[in-house]
Amino acid sequence: MDELFTYLLQFGSLNQQQLDLIASKTTTLLLPKDAYFLEAGHVARHVGFLLEGVMRICYYNNKGDEITRNFVDEQHLVADLRGLEYSLPSPEYVQAVTDCRLLLFSKRDWDDLAHTIVGWSEMVHKMTAKHLREKLARISPMVAQDATTRYQEFIENYPRMANRIPLSYLASFLGITQSSLSRIRKNIR
Amino acid sequence: MDELFTYLLQFGSLNQQQLDLIASKTTTLLLPKDAYFLEAGHVARHVGFLLEGVMRICYYNNKGDEITRNFVDEQHLVADLRGLEYSLPSPEYVQAVTDCRLLLFSKRDWDDLAHTIVGWSEMVHKMTAKHLREKLARISPMVAQDATTRYQEFIENYPRMANRIPLSYLASFLGITQSSLSRIRKNIR
């Protein structure tokens, strides 16, 4: 629970009573490897906070290829924040890459916090913006880099993730085939 | 001015009095081609709304290459919203690609609107999120596509921009050399 508090306090201040209230709304969810947290086409009903494990966000392009668009690891929210705000179905799948342990809020409880905690919706907005900016900062430089550089920067920036992600997912995220990624690894050794 | 109102009303409702107040805070800025709206390392002091022209966001990578990270055209905000919110220097340049005409708010006036218009900061947060999501949606699929596809999707999605952007900027945005882009164009004809 402390991990969640530390995370939330980045976005505003909360007193003990407010923290207790937030804690009282959470349940724990154990998600086994490969299970979906959210499926494309469904409207999200929960907000998760990842305590242990790695998840990925993926979709299928018009050729039917499965594309991994992002990874999430510990101490981060797992949520379709846009879908929650506007009640839209998710365009993407959210899947457990390893066994995962999460704290879970129902959409209702999450929204209700806005009525009981002054500044909560402001905090959620800040989380959303930070979340989006981080994704953008991660992906944006990749377009201009070659595959080797993309791989090296990934393992530098996310060393704790790299060895928990199957090569095929990582290759897809980096925009190359798994053979190419395998060759790149060999060249680096 | 109507363009600005139309833009703002996407993010919340405003009555005539509020619109008049907003209008009263704007000035017009004419920015000639190649001039900078904001330079990397400087803290933004203005928020712009682009009425006419095309601008680009660019930076220099560690090899000294100039990289165009994004383009902005009419009916969009031109602002370092993160820099404005946290008073941080901009990591990137914002430059006029063509002669541009903008409506300009000073940072002070922009912030003051939060005190006089109920819901203004909420609207700004929504703008920020929409802005970030659009960028992400534009860039995110590019990593998994080949250069020809990236180019074709760009001209489909932004037909009004393509013919106003020099080939070198567009190539940089697409993550390829200008020779390659030139060849891709030839193959498509």
Next chain:
DNA sequence: GCCGTCATTTGCCATTTGGCAAAAAGCGCG
């Protein structure tokens, strides 16, 4: 320990893209 299954590596060759430099095209200006 062996087998089946899935993940990763490798080989071979085709295609794409980069790097560099020269040629051609576009454009403002006298």
Next chain:
DNA sequence: CGCGCTTTTTGCCAAATGGCAAATGACGGC
């Protein structure tokens, strides 16, 4: 019209990456 400047197109060859299939490796169940 012709000149100088910038932008775009080409040619040539090297390097990176893809596509496909086979080989190898990892790992759990029996």
